[in-house]
Amino acid sequence: MSKEEKKVNRRDFLFTASYTVGAVGVGAVIWPMIDQMNPDKAQQALATTEVDISNIEPGKSVTVLWRGKPVFLKRRTPEEIAEARAVKMDDLPDPQKDEERVKEGKDEWLVMLGVCTHLGCVPLKDKGDFNGWFCPCHGSHYDVSGRIRKGPAPTNMEIPKFEFVDSNTIKIG
Amino acid sequence: MSEHEYTPKSKAGKWFNDRLPLLTLGAHLTDYPTPKNLNYWWTFGGILTFCLITQIVTGIVLAMHYVAHADLAFASVEHIMRDVNYGWLIRYIHSNGASMFFLAVYIHIFRSLFYGSYKSPREVIWIIGLMIYLLMMAAAFMGYVLPWGQMSFWGATVITNLFSAIPLVGDSITTWLWGAYSVDNPTLNRFFSLHYLIPFLILGLVVLHIWALHVPGNNNPVGIDIKKPSKDTVPFHPYITIKDAFALLVFMIIFAGFVFFTPNVLGHSDNYIPANPLVTPAHIVPEWYLLPFYAILRSVPDKLGGVILMFSAIFILFVLPWLDTSKVRSAVFRPIYRQFFWILVIDVLMLGYVGAMPAEGIYLVLARVGTIYYFLHFIVVMPVVGYLEKTDPIPMSISEPVLTGGAEPSIARKVNDKV
Numbered sequence: 037m038s039k040e041e042k043k044v045n046r047r048d049f050l051f052t053a054s055y056t057v058g059a060v061g062v063g064a065v066i067w068p069m070i071d072q073m074n075p076d077k078a079q080q081a082l083a084t085t086e087v088d089i090s091n092i093e094p095g096k097s098v099t100v101l102w103r104g105k106p107v108f109l110k111r112r113t114p115e116e117i118a119e120a121r122a123v124k125m126d127d128l129p130d131p132q133k134d135e136e137r138v139k140e141g142k143d144e145w146l147v148m149l150g151v152c153t154h155l156g157c158v159p160l161k162d163k164g165d166f167n168g169w170f171c172p173c174h175g176s177h178y179d180v181s182g183r184i185r186k187g188p189a190p191t192n193m194e195i196p197k198f199e200f201v202d203s204n205t206i207k208i209g
Numbered sequence: 210m211s212e213h214e215y216t217p218k219s220k221a222g223k224w225f226n227d228r229l230p231l232l233t234l235g236a237h238l239t240d241y242p243t244p245k246n247l248n249y250w251w252t253f254g255g256i257l258t259f260c261l262i263t264q265i266v267t268g269i270v271l272a273m274h275y276v277a278h279a280d281l282a283f284a285s286v287e288h289i290m291r292d293v294n295y296g297w298l299i300r301y302i303h304s305n306g307a308s309m310f311f312l313a314v315y316i317h318i319f320r321s322l323f324y325g326s327y328k329s330p331r332e333v334i335w336i337i338g339l340m341i342y343l344l345m346m347a348a349a350f351m352g353y354v355l356p357w358g359q360m361s362f363w364g365a366t367v368i369t370n371l372f373s374a375i376p377l378v379g380d381s382i383t384t385w386l387w388g389a390y391s392v393d394n395p396t397l398n399r400f401f402s403l404h405y406l407i408p409f410l411i412l413g414l415v416v417l418h419i420w421a422l423h424v425p426g427n428n429n430p431v432g433i434d435i436k437k438p439s440k441d442t443v444p445f446h447p448y449i450t451i452k453d454a455f456a457l458l459v460f461m462i463i464f465a466g467f468v469f470f471t472p473n474v475l476g477h478s479d480n481y482i483p484a485n486p487l488v489t490p491a492h493i494v495p496e497w498y499l500l501p502f503y504a505i506l507r508s509v510p511d512k513l514g515g516v517i518l519m520f521s522a523i524f525i526l527f528v529l530p531w532l533d534t535s536k537v538r539s540a541v542f543r544p545i546y547r548q549f550f551w552i553l554v555i556d557v558l559m560l561g562y563v564g565a566m567p568a569e570g571i572y573l574v575l576a577r578v579g580t581i582y583y584f585l586h587f588i589v590v591m592p593v594v595g596y597l598e599k600t601d602p603i604p605m606s607i608s609e610p611v612l613t614g615g616a617e618p619s620i621a622r623k624v625n626d627k628v
Contacts, residue, residue: 070385073399079389099487104391106487154512156370156391157363157489173367173493174507175568190512 079103084209086201089145097161099150102208106150106158107196108169109206112180117143119167120181130191134181137195147198147206148182154189169193237423242442243449244429246607250324251427252456253317254419259457260310261415265408267303275355277401279394282357283483301472307349308475309464311498314342323550325538326428332530334421339526341414348407349496351400358480359490365392365400367493371506374516391486431607432539441607492567500564501557505583507568508576518580525587532587534595542601546594549586556582 085102087109092098097110112120120134138146150158150169157173164170164177166185171178176187183192198208215236217223226232274293276285289296318338321327327335350368354361369386373379388395426437435441443449467475475497479490495503505522509515525532540547560579566572 073388074385075387075389076395079393079395101486104389104393104486154370155367156373157367157493158487172489172491173363188507188510188512188515 084207087206087208088204089206090204094144100208102149102196107208108146108148108150108161108182108193110146110161112144112146114144116167116180120179123179123181123183127185129184132183132192134183137181137183137192139200142200145206146182147195147208149194149196151193152176152189153184153191153193154187159193239444239446241423241445242426242438243445244427244431244435244607245441245443245448246429246431247427247449247452248430249452249456250316250320251429252453253313253320255453256313256457256460257310257317258415259460260306260313261408261411263306264303264310265412267299267306268405268408270299271303272405275401277355277398279357279397279484282355282397286356298468301468304476305464305467305472307352308496308498309460309467310345311349313460314345315498318342319554322553323540323547324428324430325432325533325535325540327530328533328538329530330425331422331428334418335530336527337414337418337421339523341411341418343523344407344411344414346499348404348411349498351404351407353480353496354397354400355404356480357397357484359482359484359488360477360480360493362392362484362486363489363493364495365396368495369396371516371519374513376513428538429607430539430541431604432537432541433603433606435607439606494565497561497565500562501560502564504560504564504576505580507564508573508580522580522583525584529587529591532591534592535598535600536595537600537603542603543594543598544601545598546591549590549594552582553586556586 082103085100085107087098087100089098089109089111092109092111094111095113095116097108099106099108101107117134123134125131125133135143137148138144152159152171152173154171154174154176157171159169159171159176159178161169164185166177166179168180168182168185169178170176171187171189174188176189177185178189178193179185181192182195184190196208198206201207215226215233217226217232222232271289274285274289274296276282286300289300291297293299321335321338350364354365369383369392372386373383375382384390386396387393388399426435429435438444477494482490494500502519502522506515506519509518535543535546537543540550556579559575560583563572563576563579568576
């Protein structure tokens with residue numbers, strides 16, 4: 037055998053086939069064990085939240101819980117909108133126009149996840165160097181449009197999927 | 210072990226030992242030849258075993274009263290504190306026990322660093338030890354989440370969000386870890402499950418750690434290979450057991466001091482506020498034993514960079530045996546390295562201090578300097594000093610430290626002091 041030239045024989049085929057079937061079998065068992073840790077049906081069922089916005093005065097904001105995370109709904113004043121739109125794109129670590137962060141025609145409503153994009157703390161409103169939000173955990177400053185300006189956070193605060201059900205109600209998710 | 214043949218005296222003992230040689234193992238552990246010059250820095254192995262067993266026993270008891278549910282966890286911990294008989298004592302032993310465990314493990318690790326215990330042929334002992342250390346950090350972190358107070362919740366949020374820094378798959382991994390779209394009840398549930406599992410994994414690794422230790426035998430303050438058994442060694446029992454027992458007693462006095470007089474000094478008062486996903490506490494600080502790594506994380510103004518550097522700070526220790534180029538084990542005979550060793554100790558303590566302070570101004574500068582030195586120590590100082598340093602003469606044996614001549618009297622005295 038050792039002197040013969042090595043060639044693929046029946047045994048090699050059986051080894052390869054056994055290993056392959058075995059690997060598929062092990063994978064088929066491991067995957068459910070991994071996937072069970074992903075959000076379950078009950079968690080997914082909490083995927084939308086409706087908010088009544090009729091009581092929010094200009095310049096004020098409310099915080100609601102959506103999927104266990106805080107969502108900031110801020111009704112901005114014309115001055116705040118003007119301030120957000122006057123910022124030069126070069127000054128933004130994660131350049132994004134204010135117009136892209138709100139619904140057209142509903143420019144006063146800023147709806148965003150109140151979660152710092154660094155490590156997930158809730159930023160404090162009306163604090164920081166840019167008249168917006170400030171994260172107390174590791175010092176990220178956000179502007180009046182929720183865009184990152186200074187600090188370790190890599191991106192702007194996220195805008196969730198939302199829509200105006202009617203003029204007084206916002207549905208998040 | 211082949212050094213001695215053990216035969217049980219009783220007939221029943223012999224019958225059993227022929228079928229499962231547990232008595233032979235017991236005899237090996239009793240007679241195990243140990244360097245006679247081990248100082249008190251070597252007693253922390255025994256102390257750590259005590260800590261592990263304490264955590265397992267108190268933890269099992271606490272699990273009989275604790276409820277791992279987001280709505281009930283906080284109240285159940287208060288129930289343990291107020292209603293359960295001696296519940297306050299058992300919980301305070303468990304929570305302070307974690308701190309004492311880390312105190313002991315840090316002394317144990319720095320002992321290895323000073324006396325070169327990680328060097329050949331003990332690399333595997335060192336690596337298993339680091340794996341234990343990593344599991345300890347995971348267990349401690351998850352344990353801190355279980356009371357579901359403000360620090361629990363936000364500590365869990367910050368630490369799990371570290372994984373969101375991973376490009377492309379980061380967010381999916383974080384969601385997978387949470388089992389929800391934020392830290393929530395599923396997170397608490399799985400953390401409890403894993404918190405219960407990890408100590409037993411540690412126990413298994415401890416067995417391997419000791420097994421790997423018993424192959425080459427103990428390092429010692431002089432750091433030379435010794436013949437065993439010889440006049441350089443003493444049997445583990447009673448010589449080392451009694452010394453370990455005395456050190457353990459002193460350790461337990463300190464432990465009891467924390468438990469009975471300042472049980473909350475190492476914790477954070479915010480954790481007595483129930484978890485609130487809408488409000489982040491003003492100052493989030495991890496437990497003291499994680500602060501140096503937290504300082505490294507915050508010293509980098511970039512999310513991914515900070516996370517990478519923090520994990521590197523731990524994983525660099527795994528390759529330490531190959532970064533240290535010196536042929537001499539013990540820092541007792543390494544006049545230059547010895548000084549760098551103490552700089553590292555001060556550096557890590559300083560990082561721990563700035564980790565507890567706000568990440569701004571002078572603290573940020575100190576954190577950056579400390580982080581740079583931490584890495585320089587392992588990547589540059591250790592290989593370079595190992596090559597260039599002129600080491601002091603090494604004794605031939607523990608019993609005859611200056612037999613070869615040429616050693617200065619001061620060295621001989623230094624060695625004798627350790628004996």
